[in-house]
Each structure stands twice: as C-alpha cells, then as structure tokens.
Amino acid sequence: MSKEASLKFHMNLGMLIRSAHNSMTERFVENVFDSGLNISLDQWMVLGPIWQLGSPSQKDLGEICLRDKPSITRIIDSLEKTSLVVRVSDQIDHRIKRVILTNSGKQLFYDVLPIMEKTREEVRGDIPEEEIEIFKNVLSKIIKNLNS
Amino acid sequence: MSKEASLKFHMNLGMLIRSAHNSMTERFVENVFDSGLNISLDQWMVLGPIWQLGSPSQKDLGEICLRDKPSITRIIDSLEKTSLVVRVSDQIDHRIKRVILTNSGKQLFYDVLPIMEKTREEVRGDIPEEEIEIFKNVLSKIIKNLNS
DNA sequence: TTTTTTTAGTTGCAAATGCAACTAAAAAAG
DNA sequence: CTTTTTTAGTTGCATTTGCAACTAAAAAAA
Numbered sequence: 001m002s003k004e005a006s007l008k009f010h011m012n013l014g015m016l017i018r019s020a021h022n023s024m025t026e027r028f029v030e031n032v033f034d035s036g037l038n039i040s041l042d043q044w045m046v047l048g049p050i051w052q053l054g055s056p057s058q059k060d061l062g063e064i065c066l067r068d069k070p071s072i073t074r075i076i077d078s079l080e081k082t083s084l085v086v087r088v089s090d091q092i093d094h095r096i097k098r099v100i101l102t103n104s105g106k107q108l109f110y111d112v113l114p115i116m117e118k119t120r121e122e123v124r125g126d127i128p129e130e131e132i133e134i135f136k137n138v139l140s141k142i143i144k145n146l147n148s
Numbered sequence: 149m150s151k152e153a154s155l156k157f158h159m160n161l162g163m164l165i166r167s168a169h170n171s172m173t174e175r176f177v178e179n180v181f182d183s184g185l186n187i188s189l190d191q192w193m194v195l196g197p198i199w200q201l202g203s204p205s206q207k208d209l210g211e212i213c214l215r216d217k218p219s220i221t222r223i224i225d226s227l228e229k230t231s232l233v234v235r236v237s238d239q240i241d242h243r244i245k246r247v248i249l250t251n252s253g254k255q256l257f258y259d260v261l262p263i264m265e266k267t268r269e270e271v272r273g274d275i276p277e278e279e280i281e282i283f284k285n286v287l288s289k290i291i292k293n294l295n296s
Numbered sequence: 297t298t299t300t301t302t303t304a305g306t307t308g309c310a311a312a313t314g315c316a317a318c319t320a321a322a323a324a325a326g
Numbered sequence: 327c328t329t330t331t332t333t334a335g336t337t338g339c340a341t342t343t344g345c346a347a348c349t350a351a352a353a354a355a356a
Contacts, residue, residue, distance in 0.1 A: 125293035145273035
C-alpha cells in the first residue's frame with residue numbers, strides 16, 4: 001500500500017494528529033542539527049516563553065506550554081545543566097522558582113529563531129492562512145472541549 | 149495565569165497539537181476505563197484497521213496507522229499476549245506475518261466501538277462539521293509537506 | 297496560635313518511543 | 327546458479343513520558 005493510499009484510508013483524528021506532530025518534531029530536529037546547534041524541541045518550546053516572560057515560574061511555563069509539572073522540571077533541569085537558564089527562588093514566595101535565561105541562553109534563542117521560522121514555513125507549505133487559522137482554532141476548541 | 153489566558157498566549161502549533169493529542173488520549177482511556185474494558189489507545193488504533201482489512205500484514209498496519217515497524221511489532225505483541233489477535237505466516241511470502249482477529253478480539257472491537265464514538269463526540273463538541281473537515285485536511289497537508 | 301489544606305516543585309519507577317542493529321526470506325544482479 | 331540488495335519483522339538500549347508519592351512552603355481553618 002502506497003503512502004498516498006494510506007493517507008486516504010480510514011484516517012481518524014488521533015492517527016493524523018500523532019503523525020503530524022511526529023513529522024513536525026522530526027523536521028525541527030533535522031533543521032537544528034543541520035545548523036550545527038544543539039537544542040531539543042522540548043527545550044525550545046520552553047525557551048521561547050522564558051524569553052518572552054523574563055522570569056516566569058515553572059508553574060507559568062507549565063500552563064503556557066501545556067505540559068505537566070514533572071516535564072517542566074526535567075526540561076528546566078536540562079536547560080540548567082547546559083547553562084542556558086538558571087533557577088532563582090522567588091524572594092517573597094519561597095515555593096516558587098523563577099527561571100531566567102543566561103547570556104548563552106539568549107544567544108541560543110536568537111540563533112534558533114530563524115530555524116524555527118524556516119521549520120514553520122516548511123510545515124505550512126502553501127496552506128492558506130485562513131485554513132491555518134481555522135486549524136489552530138479547532139485545536140484550541142478540542143482542548144477546551146476535553147478540559148471542561 | 150489562568151488556563152484561558154494561557155491558551156491565547158504565544159500558542160504555537162507544536163504545543164497545541166501535542167496538547168490536543170494528549171487530551172484526546174486521556175479522554176479515550178477514561179471512557180474505556182469507565183466501561184470496565186481493557187484496551188489502550190494504541191491497541192485500539194491497530195485493532196480497527198485489522199478488523200477492516202481482515203488479515204493485513206504488519207507493514208500494512210504500519211502504513212495505515214502511520215507508525216514505525218517496532219511500534220507495530222510491540223502493539224501486536226501485546227494484542228497477541230491478551231489473545232485478541234494471532235499472527236499467521238503468509239503462505240507465499242514467508243517474511244510476511246498476517247494479523248488476524250480472534251473471536252474475543254472481534255468482541256472487544258464491537259464493545260469499544262460505541263466508546264470510540266462517544267469519545268469522538270466529546271472531542272468534537274459543537275465544532276461545525278466543515279471546520280473539522282478543514283482541520284483534517286490541514287493535518288494531511290502538513291504531513292504531506294513534511295514527507296516530500 | 298496550632299492544625300489542616302493547598303500549592304510549587306522534585307523524584308522514582310514502570311511503561312512507551314525512537315533508533316540502530318539484527319535475522320530471515322525474497323528479489324535482483326552478476 | 328551464486329552473490330548482492332532489498333524487504334518484513336524483531337530485539338536491545340538509551341531516552342522520554344506519565345503517574346503517583348514525596349518535600350517544603352504558604353494559605354486557610356480551627
């Protein structure tokens with residue numbers, strides 16, 4: 001059975017979503033590798049929000065990235081081990097650890113940004129902007145449907 | 149930060165897709181559990197195509213389910229261990245193993261079908277049919293963009 | 297105040313996944 | 327034919343994940 005045929009056959013949402021996600025991850029990793037940089041997709045997905053927010057708590061990151069607590073802990077662990085971020089205890093609430101980019105973290109962020117953009121373009125191809133909008137919208141609705 | 153706010157904030161496709169996939173999986177598992185049945189989403193995603201195709205090879209299943217070979221091997225292992233399927237060597241090409249549902253496999257398929265339907269309805273909620281169509285279409289296009 | 301509950305984050309363990317190396321059989325090349 | 331290449335499926339290993347249990351601190355209740 002050809003790849004074309006298989007795509008048409010009995011395609012349920014779950015399979016499609018899983019496969020799209022896998023392909024996107026794979027492509028990002030390839031593009032990063034080709035650029036001689038060293039960061040995983042998980043790390044990148046957390047690095048961006050840290051850059052945007054300045055010094056988010058790990059809880060903030062979990063909510064923004066839609067990941068559970070242990071995942072965030074481990075991703076921050078890996079970012080800290082490679083000196084891309086540091087953890088700083090919140091002055092007021094000592095339960096909270098704020099995550100801050102180091103200079104090399106910022107540098108890597110800037111280096112990876114164009115790779116992310118390239119990947120995004122490859123993912124989108126010539127899919128019309130309005131279809132992408134509907135697509136993102138449906139994803140958000142699905143997430144909302146299942147969390148209420 | 150509230151869940152609402154987080155959804156609006158810098159939501160890239162990767163995060164959304166991952167989260168939607170996780171939520172769907174979780175809901176399916178809950179619904180199956182509530183029904184007192186015992187099957188994982190991975191197993192179900194393979195069981196369906198086996199039912200439809202009769203006696204597919206593992207390669208067929210991999211292409212239809214968009215999973216790699218080791219995944220299929222292991223899922224079939226688990227289905228065989230619980231006596232839901234059997235592996236039969238192809239009479240002509242001895243490399244090929246055909247996968248066949250047992251009676252209890254068929255029974256489980258029929259039992260899970262309404263649960264899958266319920267899950268599908270919960271996932272879709274009141275998202276209009278044409279948006280779902282565009283959604284599936286965009287997913288297929290993304291997969292195609294990245295595999296060519 | 298003291299006690300209880302909630303919240304933020306971490307850790308350990310079992311299960312899932314991805315990758316590369318492997319076996320066995322069929323097809324293609326010489 | 328014999329050798330080489332390709333194909334179907336399996337296995338081992340390192341990494342990731344998901345879950346539940348845990349610590350420590352803050353907030354709420356008593």
